Each structure stands twice: as C-alpha cells, then as structure tokens.
Amino acid sequence: MKLHDGKLRELALAVIQVEAEAVTALARQINDSFVSACKLMYNCKGRVVVIGMGKSGHIASKIAATLASTGTPAFFVHPGEASHGDMGMITKQDVVLALSNSGETEEIVKILPIIKRLAVPLIAMTGNPKSTLADFSTTHINVGVAQEACPLGLAPTSSTTAALVMGDALAVSLLEARGFTRDDFALSHPGGTLGKQLLLRVGDIMHVDEAMPLIHKSALISAALLEMTEKKLGMTAIVEDDNRLVGIFTDGDLRRMLARNLDVHTTAIADVMTPNCTVIKADALAAEAMQVMEQKKINALIVVDDQHYAVGALNMHDLIRAGIV
Known part of the structure; x- marks a missing residue:
C-alpha cells in the first residue's frame, strides 16, 4: 500500500x-x-x-x-x-x-x-x-x-x-x-525547569552587597554610569542615606537622558532616575520575577525588604542562567 x-x-x-x-x-x-x-x-x-x-x-x-x-x-x-x-x-x-x-x-x-x-x-x-x-x-x-x-x-x-x-x-x-499544594508539588519535582520554577526564590539568585549596583541619590550621572559598568546589570538602584530605595536608573533612562543633551558630569542622578520603580521581595519565586518583567516590559528589578530598603538586584540574564526561561 x-x-x-x-x-x-x-x-x-x-x-x-x-x-x-x-x-x-x-x-x-x-x-x-x-x-x-x-x-x-x-x-x-x-x-x-x-x-x-x-x-x-x-x-x-x-x-x-x-x-x-x-x-x-x-x-x-x-x-x-x-x-x-x-x-x-x-x-x-x-x-x-x-x-x-x-x-x-x-x-x-x-x-x-x-x-x-x-x-x-x-x-x-x-x-x-x-x-x-x-x-x-x-x-x-x-x-x-x-x-x-x-x-x-x-x-x-x-x-x-x-x-x-x-x-x-x-x-x-x-x-x-x-x-x-503547589509547594507540595514542588518538593516532589525538585529537578529540571519545573522544579526551578516552583522552588527557586529571588533571594537565591539576586546580586547582593558589593555585587549590587547602588548609588546615593545625590550622586551625579557619571557616578551612576561607572556603577552600572562595574556591576554589569544594566541598571543601578538609587537610595537615600539609610539605603531606602528612591528610584532606579537603567540603560533605557540613559538613552532618554542622552536625547536631552544633559551633562553627565554636572547633572544629579535624582533628576533623571525613574522614581517609584517596580520592585520585588527576596522570598518571591524567581518565576514570579520573570512574570513581572514580562508584564512591565522591563529587564531588571530591585529587591527590597518590608521597609523598602534595597537588599539586592537581578536582571533577565540572571533568570535565564537560572533556567527559569
């Protein structure tokens, strides 16, 4: 046939x-x-x-x-x-x-x-x-x-x-x-992508301490650029004296700033940062961070505690390396 x-x-x-x-x-x-x-x-x-x-x-x-x-x-x-x-x-x-x-x-x-x-x-x-x-x-x-x-x-x-x-x-x-529950299911599936989506937390992969990009709100744009270059996350957190988060400065903010012909050596970062930025908690699932980034069309997040102090940072590449995507 x-x-x-x-x-x-x-x-x-x-x-x-x-x-x-x-x-x-x-x-x-x-x-x-x-x-x-x-x-x-x-x-x-x-x-x-x-x-x-x-x-x-x-x-x-x-x-x-x-x-x-x-x-x-x-x-x-x-x-x-x-x-x-x-x-x-x-x-x-x-x-x-x-x-x-x-x-x-x-x-x-x-x-x-x-x-x-x-x-x-x-x-x-x-x-x-x-x-x-x-x-x-x-x-x-x-x-x-x-x-x-x-x-x-x-x-x-x-x-x-x-x-x-x-x-x-x-x-x-x-x-x-x-x-x-979902948590029970996660314990039965710790391996592979499914396990990572159900078990991996933001706190497990975020950048902290010296690896976290962070500058004071009084700093100049030039200082922000140096911090972003050194930490390689495409952004930096902007904080007050006590590390309470007040905003974020990203590659996107940089492009918009350049279009305004601002002097990076004289302009304060507080004048060009994005205030009230999207944040996430360290105990949130890494998969949730991915959903937030996709919904907000952003590539990075600042991690804060209950008092809104900046405690970490992560970007889309961190999630990809962790196998969440």
Whole structure:
C-alpha cells in the first residue's frame, strides 16, 4: 500500500475519534466503585502498589508515578517478578491497584491468592467486569471500551488510553482531597525547569552587597554610569542615606537622558532616575520575577525588604542562567 497524504490524515483522525469516544464514555464509570477506590487509597497507611503486564504494565507504571508525584505514595511492581520474590515489597499496610484489560492476565491471576492472604485491599481496573480479577477485587473500576482504535482490533490503543485517563482521575481526585499544594508539588519535582520554577526564590539568585549596583541619590550621572559598568546589570538602584530605595536608573533612562543633551558630569542622578520603580521581595519565586518583567516590559528589578530598603538586584540574564526561561 502506497502512502497517501489524505489517507494518512483520515486514518489518524479515525484513531483520535475512537479514542476520544472511549474517554468520553468513562464518565459513566465515575460511580460508587470509583469513590470506593479513592477512599481505599486515601486511607492507605502504606503505599499504593500498582501492577500490570505488557501495555497495561506501562500504563500502571505511569499511574504509579502520577500518584507518587501528587501526594499519594505509590510504586510499580511487575507481576511476573512478584512471583519470584517481589511480593515481599507488598505489606499489609498497602493497597494494590491491578490493571488488566481482560482481567485474566496469567501473571496477575497467579498472585491473587497471595494478595488475599495478606488481606490487602485490591482495586481492579479492567475492561471485563465478569473477569477473575474483577471478581477477586475489593472494588472494580470498569475501563472497558467499545473498540480499539487499531483497525485490526488487536493492538491495545483505546483500552490503554482509557486506563491512563482513569488513573489520572484517581490521582487528581486524591490530590484535591489531600489538599495537595503547589509547594507540595514542588518538593516532589525538585529537578529540571519545573522544579526551578516552583522552588527557586529571588533571594537565591539576586546580586547582593558589593555585587549590587547602588548609588546615593545625590550622586551625579557619571557616578551612576561607572556603577552600572562595574556591576554589569544594566541598571543601578538609587537610595537615600539609610539605603531606602528612591528610584532606579537603567540603560533605557540613559538613552532618554542622552536625547536631552544633559551633562553627565554636572547633572544629579535624582533628576533623571525613574522614581517609584517596580520592585520585588527576596522570598518571591524567581518565576514570579520573570512574570513581572514580562508584564512591565522591563529587564531588571530591585529587591527590597518590608521597609523598602534595597537588599539586592537581578536582571533577565540572571533568570535565564537560572533556567527559569
């Protein structure tokens, strides 16, 4: 069969349509069984142990990761390995969430008596409510689909999508029930850009002490230019005797000043600075500083304390280097 652009688009749209219908149909399964499953996991004193074979195993692993990152301790156990020692990872304090579209997966059925002996609650997620796994479970969530998106009806497609979505529904419902916050989420995601956006504070990256550009309001423009050149932030804070911030002088202010033909050696910085400038606190998120800069269309911020004393400074390049962008 030759590849035809139109046919490829037609096939892709058909897959999306079938899977979208499968997901929509899941709404009927948000019932008492779903609520029971949520309660079992919410009240679990140990961890949610998620198991599954083949494609269901991949989905189970992702569900375990989603649960763990949203406030419900969970991990994945391969049912094939469970029969060879990994059952020891399941304790009487745990809850087992087992995925099998048929509900008859041999590796899972084989360990059901051991789960029963442990008296561990078993949540089954299958496409067959009359299966061995469903019958054996404490509560069963039906994720059956009308058809697979595969034209042969063989490759797990709609069924795995439905199971994945149901797993997300469980995780997010539990997240809300636990009062899981952005700060909690940040602690689960300390690495990468996401972690930096949620954890990194302005105080962690701002320039302070001798590295902070700062001059007195009585200084001349020439002194401000020297300070900006030395500190290399494209601006300087303007302060009173006690370091209380009164304004900022930036590269933009410099360009506007030059257009007025002012003498840098005789003009006071207070005459050309920007008073009442935008500031930020040291405990603000670095991501918040980025938002402020983008909204105000500025490239630098002075950091102040509760008494409006200048305590630091940062610019867009600092945020870029920190990986916030």
